[in-house]
Amino acid sequence: MSEPTYPLPDVMAGKKDKDMTSKDACELLQRGSLVLAQMEGNGMRINEDYLAKTIRDVSERIRRLQIKLRGDDVYRVWRREFGGQANLGSRDQLAKVIFNTLEYPYVGAKTSTGRYRADEEVLAQIDLPFVRRYLKVERLKKLRSTYLEGLKREIVDGYIHPTFSLHTVRSFRSSADTPNVQNVPARNSDYAEIVRRCYLPSPGNVLVEIDYRALEVRISACYNKDPALIEYIKDPNKDMHRDAAAGLYMLSEDEAANEAIRYMGKNGFVFPEFYGSVYYQCAPPLWEAANKLSLSDGTLLQDHLASCGIIELGKCDPKLDPRTGTFEAHVRSYEDDFWNRRFRVYSEWKRRWFEAYLKTGRFRMLTGFEIHGLFSRNDALNYGIQGSAFHCLLWSLIRLQDWLNETGKKTKIVAEIHDSLLLDGPEDELQEVLTAARRIMTEDIRKAWPWIIVPLEVEVEVSKTNWFEKELWVESGGKWVPKD
DNA sequence: CACTGGAGCCAC
């Protein structure tokens, strides 16, 4: 079936001298909608036999664990308290049993509605086999209901057809539903493997995922034009997450390059700070992690910090000034250095951007979206970056679909996850498709949108089997090959 | 019985 060709709106052709406008934004959404609709029609192939077997296995595990739970003394107490109302699925009831009846100490704040928090973090502190088993069951139930049953429910002739929307998100990102394929467990979950094995390429095809590398950071640099940030982006030897970890934990660059330690620099400080978090919120998780992470010689990070004179976290109360010598005080001083010295241009941009928003009640994204309304400071600073980053992906989807149509390829775009796209296509088209996709995503887009003042990079993964078992591919001497 | 909001947890 041949696809209709649409006239090329301004937004796709590029803006030379003038800024992008709302008209460009509208055209992007219109063209984007057509591509997303086509994606929905394409759908993603699902391994129904494996899915059915997995649901059976997980159900059996849940059943056995629940039998043990019902035989536990704690559940007898539970039954005594709640009688016929007793419900193993109620965390609220569990919390009352533990903290009221069994009188385990509850530390920290309650929820906004005055209930005990009963999440994994709180329950993990309770040293009872019943609670450990309870958490296991809850995780398995989430796995089964959301990711397995929720997937099965949407299968039609071996394919799911998730909906992608452009009208639901405040920052003008996209969203996905029925099922939401934008939150399928990935790296940080032990059931990424179980779920992702359900997603297949079509018969004879391969599955390809192409990610923009650090897209939001790059787009943020297009707004704030901070030379230090741009340098971090351009120089492959520089690494701001490693540097943050080094500063926060008082380590050398080499020590901070350790994967788990660098991870805390990135997800415990740099990203939260970029989203508007502050030192007294960052400090506690960083301190907790320091009690688990060790240097290569086996020294615990907290012991290392102690040897540098830091032996306690501090109160982390925004109303109190951190006491000298606490970890909290150290994180504050690193934060001060981070924003007022290292990224002072970024910092200055935030001040000016928010001031302009307060004056006018509006701001305009680099992609032309004119946004007005009542926003918090963090919202006003984040929406433009988050939205425009996604618009780069949307632009690329449109261009790639055009190219696939023009060249008569069989490869189909089947999903999009904010800064990445998923293809399902024959292996013999792979070389040409990867080359075109990378050109579109990193070169063509910069010609159309010259406001992108930093290089863009993509990461390519290919799988002949399923969405879990994918290999990193790189281009080498004009040919795409698996890395190593 | 339908609906709603909270809480929790998955993603980027």
Place this chain on the structure above:
DNA sequence: AAACGTGGCTCCAGTG
């Protein structure tokens, strides 16, 4: 002043 940005899905608990 605000206090980590954006979503979707599931279950529970409460309401009318």
